[in-house]
Amino acid sequence: MTSLPTRTIGPFTVSAIGLGCMNLSHAYLPRPDAAEAERLLRHALDVGVTFFDTAALYGFGANEELLGRTIMDRRGDFTLASKCVLGEIDGKRGLDGSPVAITKVLEDSLRRLKVEHIDLYYLHRLDPKVPIEESVGALARAVEAGKIGAIGLSEMSAATLQRAHAVHPIAAMQTEYSPWTRNPEVAVLDACAKLGVGFVAFSPVGRGLLAGNVHAAHLQQGDIRANMPRFQAPHLRANLALVDQLKALAAQADATATQLCLAWLLAKGGHIVPIPGTTSIAHLDEDLATLSRIWPEDLIAAIDALFTFDAPSGPRYPREAQAQVDTETWEGEPLA
Template sequence: MASANVVEKIELGSSGLVVSQQGLGCMGMSAFYGPPKPEEDMIRLIRHAIDSGITFLDTSDMYGPFTNEVLVGKAIKGLREKVQLATKFGVNLADGKREIRGDPAYVRAACEASLKRLDVDCIDLYYQHRVDTRVPIEVTVGEMKKLVEEGKVKYLGLSEASASTIRRAHAVHPITAVQLEWSLWTRDVEEEIVPTCRELGIGIVAYSPLGRGFFSTGPKLVDGFGEGDFRKFLPRFQPENLQHNANLFERVHEIAARKGCTPSQLALAWVHHQGKDVCPIPGTTKIENLNQNIGALSVTLTSEEMTELEHIASKDAVKGDRYPDMRPTYLASETPALSSWKAE
C-alpha cells in the first residue's frame, strides 16, 4: 500500500519552494497518450496521490489544450493548501497550429487564463514550457517576474532550456526549477544543463523518468498505443530502433528481478538517487501504478548498482531522438540578445 512508503519533502532549488520528493505528471490524463480519461477517475487518482503524500502536481495550458488545467483545478478544490501547483505557458495550440510564444503580452494573458481554469489565486511554480527563440529570454522572464511581484505566481521555472539560456534567465529573476527529460534512456542533460542548475542552486524536475512508459512494460508497450497516442510517432518507438532499445529494458529487468522490485521502480529509483535537488514527475492514469511509483522511494541502490545501471544506459544504449523534431528543445533554445530587442 502507498501508506507504507513515506513521501518526504524536499526544497526544490534555493528559493524556498518545498515539494514532495516525487511529483505527479498530469498530462496523460487529458492529452497525447490517447483519448482523455474519465474525469471522475482522474480526480480520484489526483486526490489519492495527495492523500499518499504526492503533493507536487504538474500540468500545462497546452495539455488538452486547456482541459488538463480545468481537471486539476477541480481535483484540488478544498485541498489547495496541501498542494504545490506547477503549470506552464509558451506553446500556443489555440488555433490548431503550434506556435511558441514568449512575448510579454502573451505571458500575461496565458497566466491570467491559467489562474481562471485552475480556479486559484496563485500558481506555485510557473514555467516557460518551451523557449521562444524570437524573444530575448530577459524579456520573457522580465514579464514573469512582474507576475511574481503581483502575487499571481510564487516561483519561476524553465523547461527545455539550454545552459546559457538558464544563466541569462536567472540573472533577471531567480529560476527555482528547470524541467527536463531525464531517465535511463535520456542522459544528455547530465553534460551541461544539470551542472549549470547545480552551480546556480536551481532545482531539477525530471519529466518522463520512465521513458514514456518504456520502463514499465518494455517494447510491448507499443502494442497498446491507441488512437491519438503521440508516442506512435516518436523515433525511439519505431521498429528499426525499438529492437535495439529492447536490450536496455532487458538489462534493467534483470537487475530489478535481483533487487525484488519492478523495472519501472528501478528506473525511477535511479532518478531519485541523482540527488535531493531532483524531483521526478512520473505520470499515470492508474492508482496501482501511482502506488508502485511511490514504492520506488523504498528502493535503495548501492554505488555499484548505480554504476552498473549507468554502464548499461550509456549513450549508445538507445537509438532514436526524443522527438521527431528536436528544434523545440534545449538544443535550439538560444534567444536574441536583449540589445536587439531594445533596438526594434
C-alpha cells in the same frame, strides 16, 4: 495524509517524487475517463504527493481544468506548477513567448485552475523569436503582482538558464531525464546545482517504455509516441531489448523496472525531483514505494553501465519537436 520524504525546489519543500499530470488529458493514449482521473489525483494527495505539474498545453487547458475542479479544495496541501509559452494558437500547438501572450495565458491558467496564485510557473519552451530576458521579465512582473510564486524553465540549456537567472532567480528547470535520456548530464544538471536551481525530471521512465508498458510497434493513432523515432521500427526492437536487461536487473533487486529508474534519478543529485505520470493508482503506489527503500550503489552503477548515452536507438524527438527544444545534445547524438 501520508508523509513522504521531501526535497527542495526553489522555495518549496515537496514530496521527493511528484506527479506529472499530462497524460490524464493529453499526448498519450488511452486516457482515463474523468472519474478515474479525479480518483487518481485525490489518491495522490491522500498518499502524500505534494507536487503536481500541469500546463496550459495539456489538452489545451483541459488538464488545468481537471485539477481546478478536483483538488483545489485542498490547495494548502500541495505545490502547484503550470506552464506557458507552448500552447494552443489558432487551434494548433504553437509557441509564443511574448510578454503579451504570457500575461494572457497566465490569466487563463488562473481561471482554469480556480486559483489566484500559482506556486511555480514555467516557460514551457524557449521561443526563438523572443529574447529569454523578455519572457522572464513578464513572469518577474507576475511574481511582483502576486500571481505566481516562482519562475521555472523547461527544456532549456545551461546557457539560457544563466541568461534567465540574471534577470530573475529561477527556481526550477524541467527537462526530460531518465536512464535512456541523459542529455541533462551534458551541462544543465550541473548548472542547476551551481545556481541552486531545482531540477524536475519529466518522463523519468522513458515515456512508459522503461516501465515495460510499450510492447508493440503499433501505438494508438493520436498517441504522440507513435511519431517519436525511438518508438518506431527499427529502433523500437533495440530499445525493448534494453528494457529486457533493465527488467533482469530489477528482478535481481526484487523491484520493478520503474522503481529502478526512479531510484537512479534520485541518486543523481539531491536537487532532482522526478515527476512520473500515470493513469493508474496501482502504478502511482509502485512509484512512491521507491522512496521506502535504500538502493545499493552497485545497482545504480549497473544502470549507468547499461544505459550509456548512445545505448538507446533512434533520435529523442521527431524533427519538428526537436526544433522546439533548447536542450544540449551529446557528441554524436542522432537527431531527426
